Amino acid sequence: MxxxxxxxxxxxxxxxxxxxxxxxxxxxxDGGEEVTKERRxxxxxxRNVKELQDEVPEVYLSHKERYENAVRKTCILQxxxxxxxxxxxxxxxxxxxxxxxxVIKDVSPFFxxxxxxxPTIIGQGTPEQQAEWLPKAKAMAIIGTYAQTELGHxxxxxxxxxTATYDAKTEEFILNSPKxxxxxxxxxxxxxxxxxxxxxxxxxxxxxxxxxHPFIVQIRDLETHKPLPGIxxxxxxxxxxxxxxxxxxLGFQNFRIPRKNMLMKNAQVLKDGTFVKGMNEKLTYxxxxxxxxxxxxxxxxxxxxxxxxxxxxxxxxxQSQLKAKEPEVQIIDYLTQQHKLFIAIATSHAFSxxxxxxxxxxxxxxxxxxxxxxxxxxxxxxxxxxxxxTSSRDAGVIVEQCRxxxxxxxxxxxxxxxxxxxxxxxxxxxxxxHTVLLLQTARYLMKAWMSALEGKVLAPSVAYLVDxxxxxxxxxxxxxxxxxxxxxxxxxxxxxxxxxxIQKHVKAGKDYEDAWNLASVxxxxxxxxxxxxxxxxxxxxxxxxxxxxxxxxxxxxxNHLVQLYIVYWTLETAGDLxxxxxxxxxxxxxxxxxxxxxxxxxxxxAVGLVDAFDxxxxxxxSTLGSYDGRVYERLMEEAMKSPxxxxxxxxSFHKYLKPFIKKAKL
Ligand SMILES: CCCCCCCCCC/C=C\CCCCC/C=C/C(=O)SCCNC(=O)CCNC(=O)[C@H](O)C(C)(C)COP(=O)(O)OP(=O)(O)OC[C@H]1O[C@@H](n2cnc3c(N)ncnc32)[C@H](O)[C@@H]1OP(=O)(O)O
Ligand SMILES: Cc1cc2nc3c(=O)[nH]c(=O)nc-3n(C[C@H](O)[C@H](O)[C@H](O)COP(=O)(O)OP(=O)(O)OC[C@H]3O[C@@H](n4cnc5c(N)ncnc54)[C@H](O)[C@@H]3O)c2cc1C
Numbered sequence: 001m002x003x004x005x006x007x008x009x010x011x012x013x014x015x016x017x018x019x020x021x022x023x024x025x026x027x028x029x030d031g032g033e034e035v036t037k038e039r040r041x042x043x044x045x046x047r048n049v050k051e052l053q054d055e056v057p058e059v060y061l062s063h064k065e066r067y068e069n070a071v072r073k074t075c076i077l078q079x080x081x082x083x084x085x086x087x088x089x090x091x092x093x094x095x096x097x098x099x100x101x102x103v104i105k106d107v108s109p110f111f112x113x114x115x116x117x118x119p120t121i122i123g124q125g126t127p128e129q130q131a132e133w134l135p136k137a138k139a140m141a142i143i144g145t146y147a148q149t150e151l152g153h154x155x156x157x158x159x160x161x162x163t164a165t166y167d168a169k170t171e172e173f174i175l176n177s178p179k180x181x182x183x184x185x186x187x188x189x190x191x192x193x194x195x196x197x198x199x200x201x202x203x204x205x206x207x208x209x210x211x212x213h214p215f216i217v218q219i220r221d222l223e224t225h226k227p228l229p230g231i232x233x234x235x236x237x238x239x240x241x242x243x244x245x246x247x248x249x250l251g252f253q254n255f256r257i258p259r260k261n262m263l264m265k266n267a268q269v270l271k272d273g274t275f276v277k278g279m280n281e282k283l284t285y286x287x288x289x290x291x292x293x294x295x296x297x298x299x300x301x302x303x304x305x306x307x308x309x310x311x312x313x314x315x316x317x318x319q320s321q322l323k324a325k326e327p328e329v330q331i332i333d334y335l336t337q338q339h340k341l342f343i344a345i346a347t348s349h350a351f352s353x354x355x356x357x358x359x360x361x362x363x364x365x366x367x368x369x370x371x372x373x374x375x376x377x378x379x380x381x382x383x384x385x386x387x388x389x390t391s392s393r394d395a396g397v398i399v400e401q402c403r404x405x406x407x408x409x410x411x412x413x414x415x416x417x418x419x420x421x422x423x424x425x426x427x428x429x430x431x432x433x434h435t436v437l438l439l440q441t442a443r444y445l446m447k448a449w450m451s452a453l454e455g456k457v458l459a460p461s462v463a464y465l466v467d468x469x470x471x472x473x474x475x476x477x478x479x480x481x482x483x484x485x486x487x488x489x490x491x492x493x494x495x496x497x498x499x500x501x502i503q504k505h506v507k508a509g510k511d512y513e514d515a516w517n518l519a520s521v522x523x524x525x526x527x528x529x530x531x532x533x534x535x536x537x538x539x540x541x542x543x544x545x546x547x548x549x550x551x552x553x554x555x556x557x558x559n560h561l562v563q564l565y566i567v568y569w570t571l572e573t574a575g576d577l578x579x580x581x582x583x584x585x586x587x588x589x590x591x592x593x594x595x596x597x598x599x600x601x602x603x604x605x606a607v608g609l610v611d612a613f614d615x616x617x618x619x620x621x622s623t624l625g626s627y628d629g630r631v632y633e634r635l636m637e638e639a640m641k642s643p644x645x646x647x648x649x650x651x652s653f654h655k656y657l658k659p660f661i662k663k664a665k666l
Pocket of ligand 1: 093097111116146149154155157282283286295297381430432436440
């Protein structure tokens with residue numbers, strides 16, 4: 001039986017101070033009591049699977065052993081999930097995703113199967129293609145990934161070099177990788193795990209190029225797992241993080257696949273080689289839109305993990321004296337520490353709230369597309385790009401801030417903060433590089449600005465541009481609603497400046513594309529300001545909406561958090577607000593005080609707030625952040641697991657050190 005340890009006294013006291021019902025917030029964050037119960041039940045089952053407990057911490061395994069262990073455990077996880085779903089309902093994607101952390105310490109080699117392979121079959125396949133591949137993929141009789149990026153191109157996907165040439169005689173596509181730069185590079189699980197992949201390739205029919213399209217390709221034998229003839233596949237090697245994601249490379253040499261393997265929900269190739277254009281060629285990029293939306297949720301979760309670790313640790317850790325002769329204080333009582341940590345909690349809430357409405361917007365566009373309507377697609381694309389960019393970047397900054405807030409111990413692998421950082425920082429690059437996505441949104445914003453100038457009706461997310469043009473800046477008040485308007489004014493002002501800069505360069509004789517490049521620093525700043533306005537506006541609206549349906553004590557805390565988020569960003573971007581809104585220097589002084597008041601109001605609830613994320617110790621995997629707060633004991637227990645502590649004298653002493661010291665003495 002597992003030993004039950006006493007909970008750290010500081011944490012006990014912190015939990016007693018909490019002014020709201022933690023469970024109520026957990027249900028709210030999960031999306032309902034039922035979802036929480038389902039999640040806890042599943043996590044509890046996993047907790048008791050003996051084979052999932054690591055004898056040796058993963059960090060001490062070799063690259064190869066670590067991967068093999070991850071595959072072993074993912075298979076067990078999948079079996080446990082199948083058994084669970086036989087008896088009960090299908091687990092929600094968010095719950096299965098969270099539970100995965102309890103099993104795989106890093107990123108699962110099957111990550112892309114559920115994250116992109118299955119969704120691409122759903123989003124890009126015809127009903128017949130879905131009927132053929134979905135049951136097998138969902139049952140994991142076939143395992144796949146999403147192979148788009150190549151050594152030479154990741155961002156500019158129109159420049160991909162893998163070719164799929166149609167042969168009408170045999171009704172097949174012939175896949176080729178003509179150059180080293182055309183090799184696929186990065187897809188998760190591709191290295192040694194998957195047997196199928198979605199390959200994005202340039203379509204050629206009778207010598208004519210028809211752009212990039214997705215093809216479903218079997219790359220390994222289902223029995224032997226050997227690469228099929230014409231396939232060159234392998235793993236790309238160690239990275240900054242993603243140690244067990246098994247990212248791979250892939251090349252094709254005259255590799256034939258049947259015509260039916262081109263995913264044809266959008267464009268089609270008929271038997272005789274006739275190409276039928278889809279409603280909109282950008283629908284081929286649909287999986288990326290979906291994943292970008294999901295990354296906002298992912299960013300919320302990573303921020304919550306880091307906040308949980310750092311807040312609990314800050315409550316347990318005592319260091320230095322505030323006043324002479326008094327005991328050393330809990331580091332959470334330093335205002336600078338609260339400044340580092342409470343924004344982490346609020347940011348996670350901001351992203352969760354944003355994800356809630358963004359996901360609904362995504363579902364609406366998918367529904368519309370089914371009816372051949374695509375009016376809201378450009379707005380969704382623009383929103384998903386800037387919100388993915390901003391949420392992943394903020395999450396990266398916050399996770400690092402939480403690590404720093406844990407001092408030296410935050411640098412220990414056993415704090416788990418390094419792995420969480422490896423993950424969040426990767427998300428800034430994958431699924432559309434940060435700057436590139438901000439520029440995609442800027443493209444939309446420039447058009448929106450032009451439409452606003454022409455007096456047209458704008459989509460809801462940019463409607464503030466019309467208001468800004470119509471009215472002069474409204475009188476400033478230090479209320480969340482007016483501050484959000486202030487963020488919109490900053491965004492509108494920066495959008496106008498970027499637009500004017502482009503026009504100025506064009507008037508000076510530059511091509512539009514060169515003018516765009518010359519204005520691109522201003523363009524990304526405009527996009528960032530737009531993201532912040534959207535995040536603050538959405539977070540505030542959602543909080544107001546939910547506040548009426550929760551208990552008054554919880555509503556109060558949610559209100560403190562949203563205010564903290566808005567005031568924090570006001571102070572961070574005070575310079576911009578001074579330039580573009582009616583805020584005055586005196587208002588900033590008032591808001592500084594307000595910020596300090598909010599830190600004080602949140603302080604008694606800090607531990608309760610991170611407890612409400614309800615991230616189990618198995619998922620957190622952190623010596624610093626466990627529920628019981630046994631920080632020092634756990635650090636020592638983990639250190640004792642080092643293989644270097646298994647013998648009193650390491651062999652390197654006899655082999656190298658002893659002769660070296662002897663020589664040095666002479
Ligand atoms: C309920 C579920 C909860 C689940 C929670 C669980 C959380 C799980 C979280 C994560 C899940 C999975 C994660 C898996 C990810 C892991 C690993 C990573 C994988 C990858 O990285 S895959 C590869 C991704 N690659 C990219 O993103 C490439 C980036 N490049 C591009 O997207 C494009 O090339 C481009 C957009 C930069 C440019 O394309 P291009 O064709 O050149 O277009 P432009 O000329 O610039 O624009 C032309 C017009 O098209 C419009 N456009 C562009 N893209 C889109 C789009 N996607 N949709 C709609 N419209 C688009 C653009 O706006 C232009 O319009 P305009 O002419 O201005 O009108
Ligand atoms: C951990 C990880 C997992 C991944 N998994 C997958 C996967 O499963 N499947 C898959 O297909 N891919 C995957 N990728 C690839 C990923 O999608 C690409 O790396 C990403 O889209 C960026 O493309 P790139 O590497 O070509 O960067 P580049 O485009 O070469 O970027 C380099 C620099 O150039 C700048 N730049 C590029 N174009 C422009 C422009 N138009 N304007 C201004 N600046 C520009 C960028 O801002 C950046 O600073 C993964 C990547 C990582 C890191």
